[in-house]
Amino acid sequence: MKIAIIGVGLIGGSIGLAIKSEVGSRDRRKSPLEKSKVKIIGIGRNLKRLKLAKKIGAVDEITTDIKRGVKDADIVFVCLPVGLIAETVKNILPYCKKDTIITDVGSVKQPIVSEVEKFFTQSLNLSISQSPAFIGGHPIAGSEKTSVKYASKELFENAVVVLTPTNKTDKKSLDIVKKLWKKMQAKVKIMSPVRHDKILAMTSHLPHAIAFALVNLADNFEFVGNGFKDTTRIASSDPEMWADIIFNNRTNVRQAIKRIKFELEKIEKAKTKEELAKIFRKAKEKRDYYVHKR
Secondary structure, three states: OEEEEEOOOHHHHHHHHHHHHHHOOOOOOOOOOOOOOOEEEEEOOOHHHHHHHHHOOOOOEEEOOHHHHHOOOOEEEEOOOHHHHHHHHHHHHHHOOOOOEEEEOOOOOHHHHHHHHHHHHHHOOOOHHHOOEEEOEEEOOOOOOOOHHHOOOOOOOOOEEEEOOOOOOOHHHHHHHHHHHHHOOOEEEEOOHHHHHHHHHHHHHHHHHHHHHHHHHOOOHHHOOHHHHHHOHHHHOOHHHHHHHHHHOHHHHHHHHHHHHHHHHHHHHOOOHHHHHHHHHHHHHHHHHHHHHO
């Protein structure tokens, strides 16, 4: 099996390490990778970073030639910024095998899936069984660090990975991608691209927007404690990447901002200490339940 990873950063590198760890594991009886030797090709524009990915064992081979990299690949992971994913899928399609499975890791799904499926429909005069397949995916894992030097084979252990099929998705290909993520110890959830984007606007995109805003608002940083540092850790994330994400999910993020304003107004308008305590108690109970449940 040949797996190509386009964009070998934190996520792409961790995918490579996790797959290679699975191949080398002692118990391979149930592994979808056991039937053939797996070769992982790292594809990117920065040769120095690619060499680092190979050095740490995330990939077996590297290339800056995307056409050569995806040739004969059975599965292609597109691990690029959200705004580049659909266009990259379009560009590699002519060089993929007819049964190649292409999947991505973007944290916005509806625009990507919609654009890719539209392109497939217009460009491929083939049946689903005769054409490459696209499976929208999003591993909810990572950190404010983006370099492959922070990659880990354990990054996806117990992390949720969302796959976003539509009525056009090839079920066999979906099952293969699902099993592969499970072998990387992830918890796979299936939902529509639209639902994914609404949920992630609240649980991921809004928190990043708030962290950026809070840091921009604050002064006198010599007086900040761990609470401020913990709350704003993600403000150290890649600005260009997050501008890309939030812009591509801007309708849902705007709705999320309206909702957080409503919650802040409750605090602002509280007239007694008891009212504030009730608001804070509800939040504590919800978060404690969530943390213990996981």
